Amino acid sequence: MTLRVPQRILVAPSGFKESLDAGPVAYAIAAGVRRVLPGVHVDLAPIADGGEGTAAMLAATTGGTLHPLEVTGPTGAPVRSHWARLGPVAPDTAVVEVAAAAGLRQVPRDRRDPAATTTFGVGELIAAGLDAGAATILVGCGDSGTCDGGAGALQALGARILDDDGLEIGRGGGELARAARLDLSGLDPRLDAATVVVAGNPHNVLCGSRGVARIFGPQKGAGRAEVDALSAALENWAAILERDGRDAGDLRTGPVTGASGGLGAGLAAGIGARLRSRFDALLDSGLTGVDLDRRIARADLVITAEGAIDLQTPHGKVPAEIARRARAHGVPVVALAGSLGEGAPLVHDVGIGAIASIIPVPMPMAEAVADAERLLTDAAERMMRMILVGGALSVRLGRGGDRPPAAGARRAIGPRIGTAGRNRIRGQRR
Template identity: 75%
Template sequence: MQRVLVAPSGFKESLGAAPVAEAIAAGVRRALPGVRVDIAPVADGGEGTAALLAAATGGTLRHRTVTGPVGRPVAAHWARLGGRAAGVAVVEMAAAAGLAHVPPDDRDPGRTTTFGVGELIAAALDDGAHTVLIGCGDSGTCDGGAGALQALGARILDADGAEIGHGGAELARAVRLDRSGLHPRIGAATIVVAGNPRNVLCGPRGVARVFGPQKGASPARVEELAAAMENWAAVLERDGAAAGDLRGGPVTGASGGLGAGLAAGLGALLRSRFDALLDSGLAGLDLDRRIAAADLVITAEGSIDLQTPHGKVPAEIARRARLHGTPVVALAGSLGEGAPSVHDVGIGAIASIIPVPMSLAEAVADAERLITDATERMMRMILLGGIVSGRAPRRAAVPTRRRAVALAGRPRRRG
């Protein structure tokens, strides 16, 4: 084994993708001091995406105070990429409207807003960006992107011609979208929304019903928001700029419906997050080339379970590696229900970083050491497997059938 590619996601509420990758690389080098380790932490559109892509391209993070999801100011950021990606901005929606910015006592997705996301988009446009890539994930909102559109100059009007307020519940009152006052650079820039293609705006699997409870919505609030999204979809279909299915199309439900709102309001392109973040070449990752050059790929995420095959980083890495015949193993903070299902998508082996029973707080506090130690254990098992499989089979210790017959025919000696 000469080259190992380390391509993990972050461990939520513990370590970002970059420190996870460094910890894995340290474990690989312990077991194989001379091996070449290629480190490629993977952005998934959620927390840490802007910083990862800025680092990958030699770009910079730009810091800005914006309107947070509950209406109070929050310290946020966006990235101006460098190198071949000069002129590209990355807006990580979680930086302005993530669930981490919503205090537990204020978690009601009927009231939270994406207004700060629009303020970050405006900042990127004002800085001269020709492309704005919006990473969706870890959101604390369900307002259909209405807040972001309002921050960018759109007016959302009720039946009396008055502007509606902030939050998803207000969308039940929307009857018209007025785009005439949009930011002047919208038409000159390309807006790309990178989200999970499984997330849709409306219906039984719409954002209100699937993600509303995770963001603090009661059952009654969930149904209220689902109805509001249906009304908002009708407004967007009539007054917006998007073609295609805004109710059930891929990525329309990204970040509480931000995808649909930006598609109709700004003419944004909706893309699978991995196609946008890994295939576009914007970040200069060349991930497929690096997978093809590796002898082994190690990926990771906080929890491997039955959800992992459905759009999570380890499954995407395995899908790409399978095309090149490169084996993949995965580490996780925990192995949940259905974890073995990841073998079906191309992950050859999985392991938890937790060697003995411990509390979540202990695991989080010691995550880097646990990841490094677990990687070393996994690498030593892989090396041992290679030694065993490469050894010539020993001569059988039991007699062959011919010799056994011959021996059986000899008269026994009697004492």
């Protein structure tokens, strides 16, 4: 009997930070797959995770439009940014990407200080969505360079944050230590009629030992003393939000409250934003028109990818989410990564059957980043060839092979491979 090979492959990767967005990653993987199986149906589903590229990706996926806009950047200087209007499935929805207005990449390395950076530009993007008549504004959180609890975004939308003397505080997370009162009387009135949804990692919380200042402050430029000061400032901010803001549940340790340096908590208490797991929001067919589960169910194999697979991957990262959904449909998943870090094998527990690094030999990180597209394509080809070898081995063991199995070995069950199957495999090797 003929060796069966995957006929429908879903490629659903994340982007590789500071290298490739999810779209180019998906195209590169597909190219490698087609080197081995040129006639296979490859369904490309680059996954928006709320970080860099989310607005553009959702605009492209839904047939929407991307709108450029200059806003206040994280350091206070103007930056070129954008927001998206989704296509026909959700034409009244605007997508605001935090990374496009307050991203870490927009902060020069010598100025990375989360006590000073602001989300003011995020508020300006939300206002732009309101100007365009959007009824729903989806705020994608990820890759931020800020830790101001969303205070900057609220200031841009008309809120006033006052100190003990009734004077407005400045911008940046460090200023929250001086905050004493939140005045929402000047908020943009159009927010009352709009639905704002914050899509973030549910594992990110505002305060406590796992609060955003302690977990993400160092990668945004904070030293140990700065982390302690920021944590205390956010505790003060949480108390103010609970007293002067809207009732939004547990603002200190609730899911998504710590998204993008605490933006989730600020928008929830300040403007009544709904906090949702980023994948539930971004892959919600009712909200964005993206129906990933249907596409997974139709696939024979799913290939996902991420810049680094490590201890953090099972906790809300794209490959783990893809595996969780695929497991519900009984579809196998493999994953490619720029690097395999500590704890990478833990992803097998969440449903990823095999993992591989795209880097075949030691090389400088800068070289790997610059050549990521070729490395991805080559790695996808290697992965597919290994999958075909596994299929051929399964068939061989299923028909008994040429010799008896070793003692204790389990015999796979599978069809026999005939002449047509052998010819098919030879053709794939050419």
